[in-house]
Amino acid sequence: MSAKDKLKKVSGDLRSARWFAPDDLRGFGHRSRIMQMGYAPDDWKGKPVIGILNTWSDLSPCHAHFKQRVEDVKRGVFQAGGFPVELPVIALSENFMKPTTMLYRNLLAIETEEQIRSHPIDGVVLMGGCDKTTPGLIMGATSAGLPMIYLPAGPMLRGNYRGQTLGSGSDSWKYWDERRAGNIDDKEWEGIEGGIARSHGHCMTMGTASTMTAIAEALGLTLPGASSIPAADANHIRMSAAVGRRIVELVEESLTPDKILTRDAFYNAVTVAAATGCSTNAIIHLIAMARRAGVNLTLEDFDAKSRVTPVIANIRPSGKTYLMEDFYYAGGLRALMAQLGDRLNGNCLTVSGQALGETLEGAEVFNSDVIRPVDRPVYREGSLAVVRGNLAPDGAVIKPAACDPRFYVHEGPALVFDSYPEMKAAIEDEKLDVTPDHVLVLRNVGPLGGPGMPEWGMLPIPKALLRQGHRDMLRISDARMSGTSYGACILHVAPESYAGGPLGLLRTGDIIRFDLQNRSLDMLVDQEELDARRISWEKPPDRIGRGYGWMFARHVLQADKGCDFDFLGSAYGPSAGEPDIF
Numbered sequence: 001m002s003a004k005d006k007l008k009k010v011s012g013d014l015r016s017a018r019w020f021a022p023d024d025l026r027g028f029g030h031r032s033r034i035m036q037m038g039y040a041p042d043d044w045k046g047k048p049v050i051g052i053l054n055t056w057s058d059l060s061p062c063h064a065h066f067k068q069r070v071e072d073v074k075r076g077v078f079q080a081g082g083f084p085v086e087l088p089v090i091a092l093s094e095n096f097m098k099p100t101t102m103l104y105r106n107l108l109a110i111e112t113e114e115q116i117r118s119h120p121i122d123g124v125v126l127m128g129g130c131d132k133t134t135p136g137l138i139m140g141a142t143s144a145g146l147p148m149i150y151l152p153a154g155p156m157l158r159g160n161y162r163g164q165t166l167g168s169g170s171d172s173w174k175y176w177d178e179r180r181a182g183n184i185d186d187k188e189w190e191g192i193e194g195g196i197a198r199s200h201g202h203c204m205t206m207g208t209a210s211t212m213t214a215i216a217e218a219l220g221l222t223l224p225g226a227s228s229i230p231a232a233d234a235n236h237i238r239m240s241a242a243v244g245r246r247i248v249e250l251v252e253e254s255l256t257p258d259k260i261l262t263r264d265a266f267y268n269a270v271t272v273a274a275a276t277g278c279s280t281n282a283i284i285h286l287i288a289m290a291r292r293a294g295v296n297l298t299l300e301d302f303d304a305k306s307r308v309t310p311v312i313a314n315i316r317p318s319g320k321t322y323l324m325e326d327f328y329y330a331g332g333l334r335a336l337m338a339q340l341g342d343r344l345n346g347n348c349l350t351v352s353g354q355a356l357g358e359t360l361e362g363a364e365v366f367n368s369d370v371i372r373p374v375d376r377p378v379y380r381e382g383s384l385a386v387v388r389g390n391l392a393p394d395g396a397v398i399k400p401a402a403c404d405p406r407f408y409v410h411e412g413p414a415l416v417f418d419s420y421p422e423m424k425a426a427i428e429d430e431k432l433d434v435t436p437d438h439v440l441v442l443r444n445v446g447p448l449g450g451p452g453m454p455e456w457g458m459l460p461i462p463k464a465l466l467r468q469g470h471r472d473m474l475r476i477s478d479a480r481m482s483g484t485s486y487g488a489c490i491l492h493v494a495p496e497s498y499a500g501g502p503l504g505l506l507r508t509g510d511i512i513r514f515d516l517q518n519r520s521l522d523m524l525v526d527q528e529e530l531d532a533r534r535i536s537w538e539k540p541p542d543r544i545g546r547g548y549g550w551m552f553a554r555h556v557l558q559a560d561k562g563c564d565f566d567f568l569g570s571a572y573g574p575s576a577g578e579p580d581i582f
Helices: 003-011 025-036 066-079 105-118 133-144 170-180 186-195 208-219 234-253 263-276 281-292 299-308 324-329 332-343 420-427 527-536 547-555
Strands: 049-054 083-088 123-128 148-152 159-161 164-166 385-389 392-398 409-417 439-442 475-477 511-515 520-523
Touching (some): 049 105, 066 083, 105 133, 148 234, 263 281, 299 385, 420 439
Parallel strands (some): 123 148
Antiparallel strands (some): 409 511, 511 520
16 A cells, blocks of 8 residues: 555544544634645645654754754655644753753653644654653653654764863763862863864763663664764764654554553663663653553662673763764664664564564674673673662662772761752862761752752762872762763662651761672661651751742652652553543
């Protein structure tokens, strides 16, 4: 059957026909108003209306090319016989949005769901890439339930300064410590600022952006290989047009996300995340995305998959040398997934219409130092580990592949900070009473305390220790950290201290014991003393008193549950249903 015949077959069943087809007053209003914009019935009649949700803004450098890419998508939609309409949604710029984009991920998810539900749309293209845009868009579109496809923004080109390769984020922290130690002058610092981000596109390290777009592909929500293409590569333009063509076919095939987002698909995503040396943020976002799809994904699933999945992507920060541009030239995510072999379920359906295994046929590795074989990994276990104990009864996470192995077992006194300003002032004090064995603790910075759980978990090394040559130490917080970060940082402590978690009972000088192999994290304080401290603990005042922040504070779940809103899970139904048109 030709594409034209297929369209003719489904045109009477199109969701958008509820708006445009009826011979009544409302149908008249919809048709006349779209004609007001210069369109004629031939533009939309009997054609799938494709919504393109665009997260472009003037303050989103990762998506600076989306003004053009949306036109490339439209070209593909037109080629396939559809009618494209662009719908802007909130741009979550990791660089500029404060206190953290994590505060607004759920807002993007809500907006995505409602934009899809309330408009005459038959299928949707999701345009994202910067950290929280991927989970936010997918969460909302999963709940809306219409055919969807994800278009990843693509990583930027390698950074460069004086012939030296720079990686966004990772080298920012590295050279900032050297500047704080007095080893980099103003002129050199300006050169690094100008060379570390050289094109549009998201971070080119295996940070949260690259992690989440890889996860979107592993879930089956992108075209095969789409997540690896650099934003500045001409192949990205061609991929965008192909996305436009494919979404029209997805509408014809009624291929909705519930047929793709199965438990096995999420297990594939967890395995791929572990093999890439992923961002710790993957845990929170994947749990939230799975919850929208009705899949109960837990911290234990991540830890179990991580124990048996080697890190085979030699990309910073877990790797020592390469960046995403190198990963693409080495074969990209398709090659990495092919290397994983039967660790993945190849029968999972993808938006290509093929099973995952079929999409990997012919995938090759062109540089075996960038994409390692499983018997010669960067790190023999996966990127993530989940620990528990009396400091984190509901769990905390660490990225062992990106920290100094000497901290895999550690015991030392706590140095506790109740706020970021307090911590920042202390670490710049060269007379601070601190040793390399101390454990830095930052609390009241979780989902409620941040608010929004900012990426403050990579606590800076105190200047007093930097001067002595130290570059890592054990750090604990109920915050997150950037996927481009590294070091012995224990994150996502749950429940958070602000909500009454035991991290709030810790005092400076208490001994903390961490054991990676046994997955334990404890403060060596007897229960009687902890009970006494609990009695004297006082709940801090609310951070935000009105608006969206007020709603966030009353409905956000803790980190181990994905930080989605309690009223947005699949238990509340796939969506709010079709809107009435009267």
